[in-house]
Amino acid sequence: MKFAKAKILKFVAISWIVFSIFFVGKIIFDRGRNQIFNAGFENGLRAGISKVIENARNESCAYFPVALGEEKVELLNIECLQKISENSKNFEIEN
Numbered sequence: 001m002k003f004a005k006a007k008i009l010k011f012v013a014i015s016w017i018v019f020s021i022f023f024v025g026k027i028i029f030d031r032g033r034n035q036i037f038n039a040g041f042e043n044g045l046r047a048g049i050s051k052v053i054e055n056a057r058n059e060s061c062a063y064f065p066v067a068l069g070e071e072k073v074e075l076l077n078i079e080c081l082q083k084i085s086e087n088s089k090n091f092e093i094e095n
Contacts, residue, residue, distance in 0.1 A: 052075070055064040061080035066073055 052066060056075065056077040058064070058077075061077065061083065063074040063076050066075055
């Protein structure tokens with residue numbers, strides 16, 4: 001009887017250790033995967049915002065398209081609008 005209890009106790013202890021190692025390993029794996037996913041997301045976000053800023057700073061003051069799925073808009077740098085406003089005021093004063 002003692003031998004059977006010892007075997008059962010040993011089986012339970014080994015099962016608990018294996019389960020614990022698996023559980024901790026899964027947690028570590030999930031954290032690593034999430035960190036990789038978040039880093040990729042942040043890099044993509046930075047790249048997209050950098051492209052918008054680059055397009056907004058163009059010298060020709062042209063509109064540039066921005067799209068997200070089906071939604072599309074055209075943007076223009078506010079400095080270009082200020083230049084147009086100043087040019088309009090100068091044109092009115094000269095006339």
